[in-house]
Amino acid sequence: MGAHNYSTAWTAGTDQHWHACQTAGCTDKSDTADHTFVQKKDGTNHWQECSVCGYKKDVTAHAWGSWELTADPTLKTTGEAERTCSCGEKQTKTDVPALTDTTVWTMDSGSRKDPTIKDKGSEDYTSEYGTVTLPIPELTDPIWTKVSRTDPTLDGTGSEKYTNTDYGDVTITIPALTDPIWIKDDSKHVEPTEEDTGKDVYISEYGEVEVILPAKEHTHVWGNWTITTEPTITATGTAKRVCTKNAEHTDTKTLPALTDTSVWTKADDKHVDPTKDNDGKDVYTSEYGEVIVVLPALGHTHEWGGWTITTAPTLTETGTAQRVCTLNNTHIDTKTPPALRRFFNFFSRFFCYTLKKQCFAKNILLFCKKNEIL
Ligand SMILES: [Zn+2]
């Protein structure tokens, strides 16, 4: 029996490896030892391999875990994802489609949080690569177009509607002007007058809102009363006054008769007694002005001069005659003498009557009738 001739290559069994004797008929083994398995992998499989002899067992395709996004895609850009096998092998996908690819991504409408003018919003997209929470820019971002605005008032809220092709429509509520976020800008306040409206200006992160302040109620400033119809002892009168701010505003009042002492005071210092020849007066004063009541002159027994015919009467017209008082030549007594035809009629009638039985008198009668004497 010669020396064994061991192979330099390993022979492997299920559990062990060794160097086999190459001599025919000899089954002797050298360096027999248990495999020392280590984990090995390539792009497709992983397995156990003996680090000494290279024996492999349990060759298995990788069992990939879930994808995990290492770079989120956006609406416009692709992302990256990787997945890992329990053996440690990683697989990377560098072209995860953008979120607009609806064959891959589904937007979860329940997850939508609208942005505000201060805060970003968000919405979730899901796919086999995982979930992406897409931030939505604040409404102050220039990507947004403001479609409409209703200013808030002191009583109610306002609103604003924004739109963007990627993020859709967003409507926000603007708090009423009574909300503490609004600050009244005193430098822009305009006080209303009787002629013009004023305004208050409120400022907040929602911009500027003007509130019109109604014009102030007009307060008349009356001028002095003027008596337009003087009252008398027995009758009422009227007075009028005009607003000094607007001449179209007038105030009219019925004045009581001068006997009403609640309004009228007889001014004793202005009283003048009437004399035989001259009128006197009583003066009544009030807030509306003064009224003078003439007290007629007491008068005298006229001492008339002779009659003078100032216009002679004619056959058909009356005349005038007058006489003057010798005590006061402004006292004149006037009479109107009747037309002369009256006398003529009388005498003609008399003559016609006495003569009418005589036949020639008929001619006179006819004459008289023709001339309307009878
Ligand atoms: Zn041998």
Ligand SMILES: [Zn+2]
């Ligand atoms: Zn081995």
Ligand SMILES: [Zn+2]
């Ligand atoms: Zn593996």
Ligand SMILES: [Zn+2]
């Ligand atoms: Zn007025």
Ligand SMILES: [Zn+2]
């Ligand atoms: Zn007289």
